[in-house]
Amino acid sequence: MDFPSALRARRTRRHVSQLDLALRAGTTQRHVSFIENGRSVPGREMVVRLAESLELPLRERNELLVAAGYAPVYAESSLDDPLLAPVRTAIDHILHGHLPYPAVVVDQRGGLIAANTAFGLITEGAAPELLGPGANVYRLALHPRGLAPRIVNLAEWARHILVRLEGLEELRAELTGYVPELGPSDGLLGFAVPLRLRSSYGELRLMTTVTTFATAVDVTLAELKLEAFLPTDPATAQALAAAAEAMATAAAGQAPGNM
Numbered sequence: 001m002d003f004p005s006a007l008r009a010r011r012t013r014r015h016v017s018q019l020d021l022a023l024r025a026g027t028t029q030r031h032v033s034f035i036e037n038g039r040s041v042p043g044r045e046m047v048v049r050l051a052e053s054l055e056l057p058l059r060e061r062n063e064l065l066v067a068a069g070y071a072p073v074y075a076e077s078s079l080d081d082p083l084l085a086p087v088r089t090a091i092d093h094i095l096h097g098h099l100p101y102p103a104v105v106v107d108q109r110g111g112l113i114a115a116n117t118a119f120g121l122i123t124e125g126a127a128p129e130l131l132g133p134g135a136n137v138y139r140l141a142l143h144p145r146g147l148a149p150r151i152v153n154l155a156e157w158a159r160h161i162l163v164r165l166e167g168l169e170e171l172r173a174e175l176t177g178y179v180p181e182l183g184p185s186d187g188l189l190g191f192a193v194p195l196r197l198r199s200s201y202g203e204l205r206l207m208t209t210v211t212t213f214a215t216a217v218d219v220t221l222a223e224l225k226l227e228a229f230l231p232t233d234p235a236t237a238q239a240l241a242a243a244a245e246a247m248a249t250a251a252a253g254q255a256p257g258n259m
Contacts, residue, residue, distance in 0.1 A: 001067060002038070002067060003035075003042075003047075003064065003067040003068040003069075004035060004036050004037060004038045006063070006064055006067045007035065007036055007050060007064065008036045010054055010056060010060065010064070011036075011054060014054055014055070016054060018032045018033055018036070021050065021053055021054065024053035024054075025046070025049045025050050025052075025053040026049065027046070027049075032050075035050075041068075042068060044065070044068075044070045047064055047065055047068045047070060048061070048065070048073060050064070051064050051065075057222065057223070058074040058216070058217070058218075058219045058222045058223075059074075059076075059108075059219050059222075059223065061073065061074060062074050062076075062219065074217060074218065074219050074222075075217075075218050075219065076218065076219035076220055077218050077219075077220050077221075078220070079113065079220060084218070084220070084221065087213075087221055091105055091113075091114055091224075091226075092114070094226060095114060095115065095116040095226075096116060098116060098118075098228050099116055099117065099118055099244055100118055100240045100241045100243070100244030100245075101118055101228065101229055101230060101231065101240055102115070102116065102118040102119040102121065102122050102206075102228075102229040102240075103115070103116050103118070103119065103226065103227065103228040103229065104116075104119055104137060104226075104227050105224055105225065105226050105227075106137050106224070106225050106227065107220075107223055107224060107225075108223035109136065109168060109171070110136045110137050110138040110139070110168075110171070111134050111135070111136055111137075112132070112133055112134060112135050112136070112137055113133070113224065114133075117244070117247055117251075118229075118240060118243065118244055118247075120247065121199055121200075121201065121204075121240070121243045122147070122197065122199075122204075122229070123140065123146075123147070124199065124200060125150065126140060126145065126146045126147060127143075127145035127146065130143055130145060130146045136171070137227075138161055138164075138165065138171065138175060139171070139174070139175065141157070141161055142154075142158055142161060142175045142178045142179055143175075143178055144178060147197065148178060148179070150197055150198040150199070151195065151196065151197055151198075152196035152197070152198065152203065153194070153195075153196045154179060154180060155179065155180045155181075156193055157193060157195055157196075158175075158178075158179035158180070159193075160193040161175065162175060162176060162179075193207075194206065194207055194232055195207070195208070195229075199239070199243075200243075201239035201240075201242060201243050202235065202239055204231075204236045204239060204240070205231065205232045205233050205235075205236045206229045206230065206231060206232060206236060207229075207230050207232050208227050208228065208229050208230070209227070209228050209230065210225050210226070210227050210228075211225070211226040211228070212224065212225055212226075
């Protein structure tokens with residue numbers, strides 16, 4: 001896709017008018033119109049300003065730069081890169097600090113990067129091939145050999161998962177085939193969709209929060225998401241605390257000094 005088409009497509013997708021984009025980028029509507037019609041060739045700085053004004057993800061900003069004939073600006077590092085060692089340390093601290101509640105870090109496609117020990121209660125009984133680093137947490141959630149048989153409100157939770165898969169159409173199509181037909185929402189879900197999950201500690205009622213590294217200037221880091229599970233009632237909080245205590249006791253019993 002050429003740059004004028006790429007810019008117009010992204011502006012339209014984000015429901016931003018030419019005038020609004022021009023005001024945000026510090027230029028004129030006429031200039032934006034000329035760029036989208038191919039009558040004006042923007043400089044590298046203007047491409048960056050337009051991408052920032054549309055609040056595009058860093059990967060898409062790089063794609064716009066390449067479409068305009070410029071080199072990408074934002075690096076895409078491996079998480080194993082020594083430069084990201086402080087990030088890995090921070091992730092470990094955050095995951096541990098969220099205990100006794102479950103939390104995971106995933107990449108753009110939902111691939112598992114890291115999880116705390118409490119996440120084991122969420123995944124108990126799931127097939128081994130759906131677990132571990134790199135496994136897709138969205139597939140884990142809705143697969144018949146994953147969490148699906150234990151989710152009390154599967155249809156509602158499936159809707160919550162599927163609406164998050166914008167741009168991942170192949171994955172969305174696969175997961176849609178795993179779940180019950182999704183009728184219209186009854187409008188009674190409130191401000192958050194709860195996850196009602198059967199577990200060895202009774203039914204868990206959980207809501208989730210998603211956090212991103214908003215100030216990241218590296219593509220890999222910007223695409224990471226921290227998803228933290230929180231109890232919605234005292235019984236769930238107590239169950240999660242009891243499970244964490246049991247896991248800690250079991251781990252202590254397996255320590256070398258106790259063998």
